[in-house]
Amino acid sequence: xxxxxxxxxxxxxxxxxxxxxxxxxxxxxxxxxxxxxxxxxxxxxxxxxxxxxxxxxxxxxxxxxxxxxxxxxxxxxxxxxxxxxxxxxxxxxxxxxxxxxxxxxxxxxxxxx
Amino acid sequence: xxxxxxxxxxxxxxxxxxxxxxxxxxxxxxxxxxxxxxxxxxxxxxxxxxxxxxxxxxxxxxxxxxxxxxxxxxxxxxxxxxxxxxxxxxxxxxxxxxxxxxxxxxxxxxxxxx
Numbered sequence: 001x002x003x004x005x006x007x008x009x010x011x012x013x014x015x016x017x018x019x020x021x022x023x024x025x026x027x028x029x030x031x032x033x034x035x036x037x038x039x040x041x042x043x044x045x046x047x048x049x050x051x052x053x054x055x056x057x058x059x060x061x062x063x064x065x066x067x068x069x070x071x072x073x074x075x076x077x078x079x080x081x082x083x084x085x086x087x088x089x090x091x092x093x094x095x096x097x098x099x100x101x102x103x104x105x106x107x108x109x110x111x112x113x
Numbered sequence: 114x115x116x117x118x119x120x121x122x123x124x125x126x127x128x129x130x131x132x133x134x135x136x137x138x139x140x141x142x143x144x145x146x147x148x149x150x151x152x153x154x155x156x157x158x159x160x161x162x163x164x165x166x167x168x169x170x171x172x173x174x175x176x177x178x179x180x181x182x183x184x185x186x187x188x189x190x191x192x193x194x195x196x197x198x199x200x201x202x203x204x205x206x207x208x209x210x211x212x213x214x215x216x217x218x219x220x221x222x223x224x225x226x227x
Contacts, residue, residue, distance in 0.1 A: 004156075031213060033213065033214060033215075035215075041219060041220075042117075042203050042205075042217035042218055042219045042220050043157070043203070043215070043217050044217075045214055045215065045216070048213075048214055056214055088154075090156055090157065092157075092213075092215070094213040101147075101159070101162060101213070102159075102213050102215060103159070104149075104156040104157040104158075105156050106155055106156040107154075107155070107156050109154070
């Protein structure tokens, strides 16, 4: 079992650009959540996808959007990047059949310059 | 809305000594509670979880945590710390929404001295 995999591991972008991060959930999981972890902080919930729909959303602007594919993998898109978007972006997968336990990927480190 | 407080930003413990990391939550009903560990630049690894039942839960790597409803606490403990335990520890809560959305504390950085 490969667990939750994220790509790329590191990324450097310029202010104003757009970025796409990718996540493959753990085998058997149908729900994907995205979190932003700024340096020295705990992860903050961005949004959650289930059945290819955004099911819940945290307090993040519309510049943050996502998608879930039929194979349950997911993308996080961020438009008009700001310096403050620099963070570790974590993907977590879970199964509606198994309740609240979430498994995390290793994250994508995004640096905006 | 639920919230999680980890009052200690940093803790230094001697190798072999016992450890207790504090976590308090704010939520109207009994939440699902978790402890995660994060090594530098890495993702989060689940140490243990509490859903219901026995209030003392055992996790991986010799960690345990006790749920105390009266104190709204879920403190993490380990009887003897190893140098490899140095990492950042996060307490998190999920409401019974079934949506598995986690609210995290700000974390406690554990330093282990020889």
